[in-house]
Amino acid sequence: MPDSTKLEHRIAALFSDKLNVQVPSLETDLIETGLVDSLTFVEFLAHLEQDFAIHVSLEDLEIDHFRTITSIAAFVATKSHNGIRASARK
Numbered sequence: 231m232p233d234s235t236k237l238e239h240r241i242a243a244l245f246s247d248k249l250n251v252q253v254p255s256l257e258t259d260l261i262e263t264g265l266v267d268s269l270t271f272v273e274f275l276a277h278l279e280q281d282f283a284i285h286v287s288l289e290d291l292e293i294d295h296f297r298t299i300t301s302i303a304a305f306v307a308t309k310s311h312n313g314i315r316a317s318a319r320k
Contacts, residue, residue, distance in 0.1 A: 237303035240281070245299075248277050256299045271296070278302075284309040 238256050245251040251265055260266040266274065275286050284306060295305040 234300075234303050234307065237306055238299050241278075241299050241302050241306070244277055244281060245274070249274060253299060258299070259297050260299075261293065261297055266296075278306070282306050282310065 242253055242256070245253050249270055251270065253260065253265060258265070278284070279286055286309070290305070290309070294301060296302055
């Protein structure tokens, strides 16, 4: 399984570097706070799939998977085929 701390930091960097969204903490609720709207979410999913070499299907689109950076990291870890690929790819 990928190192969750590394995944969390990479996901936080994705938000800040590619989406210009500064997330205050790993446990900040991205939806409740309004940091992520529907357009940002779609853009985020495209970056997530590309940067982590995963596919997010319609069945995967449960809101709880994407509420916090911590929950997104757990989701990415489960979607990663070999565990190392998601944490090692840059």
